[in-house]
Amino acid sequence: MKTARFFRKTPVLAASMLSLSLLVAQSANAFELTSKDIQEGHPMAKTFEYNSWGCDGGNQSPQLMWKDAPKGTKSFAITAYDPDAPTGSGFWHWVAYDIPANVTALPRGVDINKIGGKTARIDYGTTGFGGVCPPKGDGMHRYQFTVWALPTATLNVGPNTTPAVIGFTLNNMALGKAKLTATFTR
Template structure:
């Protein structure tokens, strides 16, 4: 096989796989893309008085070979120098394609784990940007993974989870909501 033929086949395969990953989507009955988060998704504490309830999420058309999922909620605009991890759930079985509003460790699918958020809990921690800041972006990402489970527990930091997710991702789908006060 010539180099040009090899490159053409490789590029074709990459475009084919990329097209399938582009079909992977996440939706929510609680969050509209680019819109303000509801009071239910705002933190209760740090000067915020919200419901501190995780949003309902559904995902569709995961890449072929998906063996498990992870869900993260991250604020890249937090004034920390490293963003703010609000929620992480991993080792979600591949047969699961949604999480209800108000998901807790007790209501997760068997085997799924909630990791540590930056509030210091292994739970959902809602939006709570500093008063006067511009609206922050709250990025909900569903990760399709090539492994049945990640070797992490409920004490896993966002950074460690992020490392493992990027090493095992087949694709990801993202939904972004906004919140400021």
């Protein structure tokens, strides 16, 4: 009974504790992105390095899987972005969208078109995945892989829509997103 009297006398603390317990419950089922190929904060293998622009890697996209997408998700988008690129605006390595809602994993080297999705032009001037390729001696770069849960089955963009416009669209409409950041140095 002392606990009940305490909370009656301190409603702000009671509300705060209730909010905290709700946050803990929600985080147990938080939208999550994981990979067998890349780990948060760790260097990526040469398998994921681009094979042009002075780089000679395997140019494979990493295996990705996600769970606990928000309710109402009708499709997914995947982006890979290097915020450390010496461009003043970062560098987009992958923009895939219209991935069906029943897809919750992508194998290494996936062809997004074969699973019903689409890809947009990236900063290499091509579509599809473009591996990591930071300039030699530029230090460590971070590569942010993000899966976006979307409330529509079709994103109203085309293959020539710029990555920045697609990123803007995703940020404005996503029900949720999950991110995994790996690194690479040359």
